[in-house]
Amino acid sequence: MGQTNSYRRALLLLALAALSCNARAEWNNPYPAAEEGKNILYTAFRERPKHLDPARAYSSNEYDFIAxxxxxxxxxxxxxxxxxxxxxxxxxxxxxxxxxxxxxxxxxxxxxxxxxxxxxxxxxxxxxxxxxxxxxxxxxxxxxxxxxxxxxxxxxxxxxxxxxxxxxxxxxxxxxxxxxxxxxxxxxxxxxxxxxxxxxxxxxxxxxxxxxxxxxxxxxxxxxxxxxxxxxxxxxxxxxxxxxxxxxxxxxxxxxxxxxxxxxxxxxxxxxxxxxxxxxMQARNLTLDWYPVGTGAYMLTVNDPNRRMVLERNPNYHDEFYPRAGEPADAGRGLLADAGKRLPLIDKVVFSREKEGIPYWNKFLQGYYDRSAVLTESFDQAVRLTGSGDTDVTESMKQKGIRLLTSVAASTYYLGFNMLDPVVGGYGERARKLRQAVSIAIDYEEQISIFRNGRGIAAQGPLPPGIFGYEDGCAGSNPHVYDCVRGVPRRKPIEFARRLLSEAGYPDGRDARTGAPLTLYFETAATGPEEKARLDWMRKQLQKLNVQLEVRATDYNRFQEKMRKGDAQLFEWGWNADYPDPENFLFLLYGPNRKVGADGENAANYDNPEFNRLFERMKNMENGPERLAIIRRMLDVARRDAPWAWGVHPKLFTLEHAWVLNAKPNNMANNTLKYLRLEPAPRARDRAAWNRPVLWPVAAVLLLLAAGAAPAVIAYRRRERTVRR
The missing domain is CATH 3.90.76.10 (Dipeptide-binding Protein; Domain 1)
Known part of the structure; x- marks a missing residue:
């Protein structure tokens, strides 16, 4: 009887020991215990940087480090x-x-x-x-x-x-x-x-x-x-x-x-x-391409690009202080709470490589990454579209205190019309009204909702937000494609586009002179099932005008050759800014910079003498009222001519936990880690709450196994005693 009680006590102690682990630190923490509570930012990177030498590096994943x-x-x-x-x-x-x-x-x-x-x-x-x-x-x-x-x-x-x-x-x-x-x-x-x-x-x-x-x-x-x-x-x-x-x-x-x-x-x-x-040195990977040497807020102390990169505070960093002024709304958003404080505000940044999206996302939800991009695999779990068409985090994200930061990239993606083409090109009323009708029919707001999950804004011209000359609201809208309705730009009704098409000589999508249906040709290097859905959507946009769209898919090299020769009629193109000056976008429509004959970036081969003269006056001016007046006139000319269906400025989404402070997206600056501030105590508290081990099933299984084995153990002990007697 005493042995049976002893055995039961042992089982009870085992179960209690297992259950008590619920109160102990999280078992899945990937970081050393010594880093608990430290002023360290944890984040991830997907692609290993190729160059860290400042004379060679030019990619965003390289600038994340060297900047x-x-x-x-x-x-x-x-x-x-x-x-x-x-x-x-x-x-x-x-x-x-x-x-x-x-x-x-x-x-x-x-x-x-x-x-x-x-x-x-x-x-x-x-x-x-x-x-x-x-x-x-x-x-x-x-x-x-x-x-x-x-x-x-x-x-x-x-x-x-x-x-x-x-x-x-x-x-x-x-x-x-x-x-x-x-x-x-x-x-x-x-x-x-x-x-x-x-x-x-x-x-x-x-x-x-x-x-x-x-x-x-x-x-x-x-x-x-x-x-x-x-x-x-x-x-x-x-x-x-x-x-x-x-x-x-x-x-x-x-x-x-x-x-x-x-x-x-x-x-x-x-x-x-x-x-x-x-x-x-080179044989040992000891090069400037591997180990940067700078004066910046941080220095690279660990470079293992297949696993981990670590930046630590530069102990020799000079005096630099958090800005005291910004946009009018910044103070209300808490972005000036650290005004005047010495930078950097974080001691160390640990980048872990995550090749797959799901582990990356799970670690962010567990609190082991402080910030995360909105991954395709987790978009629906993280972000919802509001009734007004805006975006916000889902309720489950709000319960964790996760915030969504959005910004519009200094980029533009557009549908281009080849201005050398005999049908859609040229500067007469017939071709101009045809381009304007197509521009109205292609509903970029719908495309953004369906194919970009709300990550973009419909472009009103070549300039994205944040670039001098961009104007918001009705003041900056394209009057040839949008009406101003109660102070908000609204795409013109399709009936207006059909009327323009008729005035262009294509009533109900047919050539008034020949009676032949109007067919337009879209050149693309895009292939695959996802692209098929988007191209089918593009066909439906032109079907609103009873215009047929024939997609000509080809390989990338052949597509580029067609663009250089001017053989493409309709095409999609894009541009990411090197620097935030309007010249860096408006030169895309400057005649001498055309693709055909000059191999420039003016893919539409647009060549309006008035626009060219204005560009030459504007390009080297300082920002100011005179330059703004010229830019407005340039936009008026280009919007009327419609060499592009102006397309989309992409939106960038970032998620961050509540313990990350001072984050404001800046799509031009790359050296922004020094401005961020952390609250390690709330992070430690939330990590513990979100990752507490659930061990009662383990304890239950142990008890069941032990209980099942108990009769055999007791019988064995009895036989042992009998033999000894």
């Missing part, structure tokens, strides 16, 4: 809209000095035709230092410690952390000049060399000079080659003094300041390139 590390002279103001440049390491935004062909100074209001050169003199702030790095380490005599390494000294070194000593030094103007020179380095293949070659004085010749110099220095070697760029001057970039440098541009090109807000124009210390150029 936190490298600091060009300028940045975008975090809160202001339209997007505005602000100093970062520079003392102020420079105004160009204009020179004629004899390098004589011209007045600031000199006509662009008289300006041979624009000179930008940029002064940087003293007292900015690089992150700790072995490239700067020195011995007691002041000699660079790791700049003459042989194979023996490199033994066992496969990461920056394997070098025990680090150092730093002050940022100087010559570092910016050095990086501009690197854009022409023959081994880096910078994606903006061709563009900068058109503007920075001497850049084309400089690239040729470096190609010859590198061949001489390398002597056929591929490893351990260092080309000292300080030995090769560049006419368009020079240091004036320790904290000032000068960039010389051909003609008038104010957009160069936007380029100077990109990592391409961030400083590069020559010591870093010399350090990584030593023999044996």
């Amino acid at each position: 936190q590390i490298y600091e060009p002279p300028f940045q975008y103001h975090y809160l202001k809209r339209p997007y505005a440049l602000a100093p970062l390491t520079a003392v102020a935004l420079p105004r160009p000095a204009y020179l004629d062909t004899q390098s004589r100074r011209l007045p600031p209001d000199a006509p662009p035709a008289a300006v041979a050169y624009s000179v930008y003199e940029i002064r940087i702030r003293p007292g900015i230092y690089y992150q700790p790095h072995p490239a700067f380490a020195r011995d007691a005599a002041g000699k660079l410690l790791y700049h003459a390494l042989d194979e023996r000294a490199l033994a066992g070194k496969y990461a920056i952390a394997d070098f025990p000593r680090t150092g730093t030094r002050e940022l100087v103007a010559a570092d910016y000049v050095y990086q501009i020179k690197r854009l022409a380095h023959p081994k880096l293949h910078s994606p903006i060399l061709s563009v900068m070659g058109e503007y920075i004085v001497g850049m084309k010749d400089y690239a040729a000079t470096l190609t010859r110099a590198y061949a001489d220095v390398a002597g056929g070697r591929e490893d351990g080659v260092y080309l000292d760029l300080a030995r090769y001057p560049l006419a368009g970039a020079e240091a004036v003094d320790r904290y000032t440098y000068r960039v010389k541009i051909r003609g008038v090109y104010p957009q160069i300041r936007y380029w100077m807000a990109m990592p391409f124009f961030a400083p590069m210390p020559p010591e870093a390139e010399r350090f990584f150029s030593q023999p044996g």
Whole structure:
């Protein structure tokens, strides 16, 4: 009897022990216990970055990392809209000095035709230092410690952390000049060399000079080659003094300041390139493409792009403070609560690679990722469309305190009409009214709802929100496609489109001269079941006008060839802004930039003389009332001509937990992690609540197994006692 009671007590203790685990920390936490409650942001990335060298990187998944590390002279103001440049390491935004062909100074209001050169003199702030790095380490005599390494000294070194000593030094103007020179380095293949070659004085010749110099220095070697760029001057970039440098541009090109807000124009210390150029480094993946060296708010401390990337606060980061002003509504949204506080506000950022959407989404719901994109696999679970056609998180997301952040991308996607085509092209009333009728019939609001889950806004012209010249509401609507109804743009009724079609000579979708049905041809490289549904929808849009749409699907190369030759009648095209200037969108309709004959980005081959003249006046102007008046006239001309059915500006959706603060989407700035703030205590509380182990089924199974085994155990013990007697 005593043994039976002892056995029962053991079973009870086992069950209680299992059940007590419900009160213990979550078992599925993927992070070390030591990080609990720390000021660390956790997020994910899908694609591994290919380049981290600022002369080479150009993709958004690369900028997610390097923009936190490298600091060009300028940045975008975090809160202001339209997007505005602000100093970062520079003392102020420079105004160009204009020179004629004899390098004589011209007045600031000199006509662009008289300006041979624009000179930008940029002064940087003293007292900015690089992150700790072995490239700067020195011995007691002041000699660079790791700049003459042989194979023996490199033994066992496969990461920056394997070098025990680090150092730093002050940022100087010559570092910016050095990086501009690197854009022409023959081994880096910078994606903006061709563009900068058109503007920075001497850049084309400089690239040729470096190609010859590198061949001489390398002597056929591929490893351990260092080309000292300080030995090769560049006419368009020079240091004036320790904290000032000068960039010389051909003609008038104010957009160069936007380029100077990109990592391409961030400083590069020559010591870093010399350090990584030593023999044996590249074989160990010790390169600038793998380990950035910057002055930014963060430094990369772990680079395992197949698993994890870690950014940590740069201990040498200079004084920078959260902005004190933004848009009028920012204060009410809590976006100015940290005004004036020193940046960055987060100590560490851990990026984990998630190749599949479902694990990514589940970890976000469990609180293990602080932010998440809205994935296709989880859209319906996360987002709902409101009665007004807007978007919000679902009720289950609200219960978790999850918020939805939306922003309109600085992008446009449109249906283009080939203006060289004999049917839809040309500038007469017949073709113009046909294009306007088609533009009304294609209901982009419906397309956004069906195929984009509400992630977009119907375009009223080429300019998206956030770009100077964009105007909201009826003031900025396209009067040839929309009516203003109670202060809101509403697409014109299909009856109006049919009347336009009749006036164009196609009553009820038939050519009035021949009686033949009107058939239009849509060229596309899109294939697959998802695209079939969208193309079927496109056919139905034109069927409202009794117009037939024939889809001509082909491979991408053939599609591009048709576009270059002007053989496409209707097509879809898109553009993502390099910088937030209206010139970067309106040039898509500039005649000399046409696709046919010039191989430009004007895919519709639109060539209106009035639009061209206005563009040439507008493109190099500073933002202001005069420029806005010209842009409005340009939009009037283009909307009337309708070379595009203006299409869609995509919306970007981001989800974040309630413990993430200060988030405001900025589709131009990439260095925004430094502005975010976390509340680790609420995160720890919610993680524990959402991931508490449910162990009573385990305890129940253990009890059942034990109870089933008990008679056999008792019988066995009795037999043992009998044998001993």
